[in-house]
Amino acid sequence: MKVITGPAHFQKIMEKLREQGKTLGFVPTMGALHEGHLELVRRSCRQNDVTAVSIFVNPAQFGPKEDFSRYPRPLKRDKALLRQVGADYLFLPSVEAMYPAQPGLIVDWSQGSASDLAKRYCGRSRPGHFRGVLTVCAKLFNLARPHRVYLGAKDYQQTVVLSRLIGDLHMGIRMVRVPTVRDPDGLALSSRNVYLSAEERQRALVIPRVLAGLRTAVAAGRGTLPALLTNARRELARAVDRVDYLEAADGETLEPLRKARKNMVILTACFVGKTRLIDNVIIPAFRRHV
Numbered sequence: 256m257k258v259i260t261g262p263a264h265f266q267k268i269m270e271k272l273r274e275q276g277k278t279l280g281f282v283p284t285m286g287a288l289h290e291g292h293l294e295l296v297r298r299s300c301r302q303n304d305v306t307a308v309s310i311f312v313n314p315a316q317f318g319p320k321e322d323f324s325r326y327p328r329p330l331k332r333d334k335a336l337l338r339q340v341g342a343d344y345l346f347l348p349s350v351e352a353m354y355p356a357q358p359g360l361i362v363d364w365s366q367g368s369a370s371d372l373a374k375r376y377c378g379r380s381r382p383g384h385f386r387g388v389l390t391v392c393a394k395l396f397n398l399a400r401p402h403r404v405y406l407g408a409k410d411y412q413q414t415v416v417l418s419r420l421i422g423d424l425h426m427g428i429r430m431v432r433v434p435t436v437r438d439p440d441g442l443a444l445s446s447r448n449v450y451l452s453a454e455e456r457q458r459a460l461v462i463p464r465v466l467a468g469l470r471t472a473v474a475a476g477r478g479t480l481p482a483l484l485t486n487a488r489r490e491l492a493r494a495v496d497r498v499d500y501l502e503a504a505d506g507e508t509l510e511p512l513r514k515a516r517k518n519m520v521i522l523t524a525c526f527v528g529k530t531r532l533i534d535n536v537i538i539p540a541f542r543r544h545v
């Protein structure tokens with residue numbers, strides 16, 4: 256695996272490979288890699304001739320009171336894991352290299368339904384977060400110009416936001432949404448799980464449990480959607496420290512739903528201790544409208 260730090264150098268290598276007719280897969284990450292990230296890399300390696308992974312803890316997507324400075328950065332371990340799963344290139348830029356001009360260009364929506372999308376759910380409690388994600392991914396995608404980009408369903412709203420970025424800027428990249436990888440007890444893998452104490456981790460298990468319960472209840476048509484969500488919020492609130500949100504949305508547009516429909520996603524964010532955890536469940540089909 257080759258490690259590259261210079262954006263122009265990375266772009267040149269990717270361009271050359273593309274000219275040689277290779278298919279390029281790209282996996283953007285912030286490092287502190289776990290099985291969830293590695294699954295994206297494995298998938299890319301299977302589907303493309305060349306796989307490039309980026310590790311960049313993007314300051315622009317963190318709020319002023321968030322964990323940018325203490326975000327885990329176990330680089331040596333990350334490199335070893337990426338070598339094991341067969342990544343070909345690791346792009347490892349500095350903040351200065353990614354943001355050479357300050358203040359630089361910002362990618363965002365000014366108004367309309369896409370801007371609503373970035374302000375809902377995680378966007379509501381993390382103002383500016385998706386602006387940071389859009390800006391950095393516009394840069395990263397433009398550098399790598401991959402055929403396919405691999406994103407995790409765990410960050411479902413991010414996948415919808417980025418698929419709009421790809422469409423709006425005519426980037427011609429295929430987005431592959433990879434199902435969430437979980438620990439055997441159901442907790443979605445996240446680089447932030449290391450912040451949890453043993454007791455907090457135990458309490459966090461309510462999140463996958465409640466989501467799985469909702470999937471079953473919706474599939475069986477057991478009660479109206481608003482009632483099911485209200486009950487689920489209560490159940491979450493008994494175990495976690497704060498339920499940020501639990502909402503049902505259309506799986507493609509993320510428009511909020513009051514009635515269950517095909518291709519629906521139920522999204523949640525909860526604070527356990529000081530750690531904010533997100534998770535979701537996709538409900539592809541159900542027996543009847545509730």
Ligand code: AMP
Pocket residue numbers: 283284285286290291292294295405406407408409410433434435436437443444445446
């Ligand atoms: P991050 O390093 O948190 O920015 O995540 C990088 C990529 O890995 C994003 O596309 C995430 O959605 C994805 N990812 C994170 N956790 C998981 C997981 N448990 N399962 C699948 N993909 C994940």
